[in-house]
Each structure stands twice: as C-alpha cells, then as structure tokens.
Amino acid sequence: DQQVKQNSPSLSVQEGRISILNCDYTNSMFDYFLWYKKYPAEGPTFLISISSIKDKNEDGRFTVFLNKSAKHLSLHIVPSQPGDSAVYFCAVTYGGSQGNLIFGKGTKLSVKP
Amino acid sequence: DTGVSQDPRHKITKRGQNVTFRCDPISEHNRLYWYRQTLGQGPEFLTYFQNEAQLEKSRLLSDRFSAERPKGSFSTLEIQRTEQGDSAMYLCASSLATEITQYFGPGTRLTVL
Numbered sequence: 555d556q557q558v559k560q561n562s563p564s565l566s567v568q569e570g571r572i573s574i575l576n577c578d579y580t581n582s583m584f585d586y587f588l589w590y591k592k593y594p595a596e597g598p599t600f601l602i603s604i605s606s607i608k609d610k611n612e613d614g615r616f617t618v619f620l621n622k623s624a625k626h627l628s629l630h631i632v633p634s635q636p637g638d639s640a641v642y643f644c645a646v647t648y649g650g651s652q653g654n655l656i657f658g659k660g661t662k663l664s665v666k667p
Numbered sequence: 668d669t670g671v672s673q674d675p676r677h678k679i680t681k682r683g684q685n686v687t688f689r690c691d692p693i694s695e696h697n698r699l700y701w702y703r704q705t706l707g708q709g710p711e712f713l714t715y716f717q718n719e720a721q722l723e724k725s726r727l728l729s730d731r732f733s734a735e736r737p738k739g740s741f742s743t744l745e746i747q748r749t750e751q752g753d754s755a756m757y758l759c760a761s762s763l764a765t766e767i768t769q770y771f772g773p774g775t776r777l778t779v780l
Contacts, residue, residue: 586767588768597673600769653700653715655769658709
C-alpha cells in the first residue's frame with residue numbers, strides 16, 4: 555500500500571503563474587513533510603519542509619501547506635519559472651530515531667515560457 | 668562543502684556479476700542512507716547508518732545486498748549475483764542525526780544485462 559500519494563503524474567503551467575503540487579498521506583503519525591526537486595540524471599534536491607505542528611512554511615517563491623485533518627500537503631510555487639521544470643517528490647518521515655524518508659511517485663512539472 | 672558524492676555514476680554489468688558502489692557523505696554528517704529508485708517511482712529506502720552502526724534495513728534489502736560504513740565516513744553498497752531486476756538508480760543521502768533533512772548525491776545508475 556502506498557503511504558504517500560501524488561495523484562498527478564504531470565502538471566503544465568505558464569511562466570509567471572502559480573504551480574500547485576499536491577500530496578496525500580495515510581498515516582497520521584508522520585511528523586515531518588518534505589519536498590524535493592529532481593532534474594534528470596541528478597539526485598533529489600531538498601526544497602522545503604514542514605513539521606506537523608505547523609500548517610504553513612514559506613521560503614522565497616516556495617510555500618508548503620499542511621492540512622493534518624485531511625492528511626494533505628501542497629507545494630505552491632509563485633511565480634513559476636522555466637527553471638522550475640523538474641520532477642517534484644513529496645516525502646514524509648516519523649522523525650526522531652526513525653531515519654528513512656517515504657516518498658511519493660513524483661509529479662513532473664513543466665513551466666512553459 | 669562538496670556535498671554527497673557517489674562513485675561510479677554509471678555501471679553496466681552482466682547478470683550474475685557482483686558490483687560495489689561507494690558513497691562519500693557530507694563530512695560532518697553522522698547519518699548515511701541508501702535508497703533505490705526505479706522508473707516512475709520515488710526513491711525507496713534500503714538501509715541507513717548512524718556513524719558505523721547499521722540501524723535499519725528495509726525488506727527490499729535481500730540477502731544479496733550488503734552495506735558497510737566501516738569507519739563512520741564513506742559507505743559501500745555491494746550487490747552479489749546481480750539480476751536484471753536490480754537495474755535502478757542507487758541513491759545515497761546524508762544528514763545530521765539531529766536534523767530531518769537528508770541531502771542526496773547524484774546517484775549510481777546500474778544496468779544489469
């Protein structure tokens with residue numbers, strides 16, 4: 555069973571507009587939520603994270619929203635730029651001594667000039 | 668800080684051969700993780716170390732897989748008697764034990780013919 559679901563395999567957005575990437579998870583015990591970006595032939599690059607005690611975290615053009623009751627998080631990119639075109643992975647973890655991240659399958663974002 | 672490095676970047680081998688990959692983490696990071704990523708999937712956790720101790724192994728890590736981190740610095744992942752199903756990107760990540768964020772290397776792409 556998938557514990558982390560990214561139901562949109564792809565998303566296409568015009569440059570300058572908002573990109574919204576979504577992620578659903580199944581276990582309310584997850585403590586931390588992260589977003590990674592991945593370009594082809596490279597490893598994932600950390601973007602932004604949020605802990606379960608918050609509902610929003612901002613870093614420049616990137617904002618992550620957490621809705622614990624719905625077990626849903628989203629990543630907003632405003633304004634979107636062509637360089638943002640990549641695969642975005644949502645990841646979750648229990649935190650504490652539990653080390654591993656559990657990833658979704660990713661959403662491929664294309665930002666068109 | 669040069670980031671996480673992995674060697675080799677690409678490996679092509681014949682079924683039945685043994686292969687070994689190396690990962691050098693960010694120097695002050697005491698945790699080191701191995702993940703595997705196949706096409707259309709997110710990274711899947713294999714194992715992780717805190718210093719030289721291997722603290723957790725996924726059920727994905729069959730008996731043909733072994734990982735070591737002998738001096739708490741670099742790590743090796745060996746696959747014995749490779750099978751075609753082992754073809755994947757093998758990713759290494761590192762972190763401080765006190766932090767959630769993991770930083771990934773560029774990966775080793777394994778192709779088993």
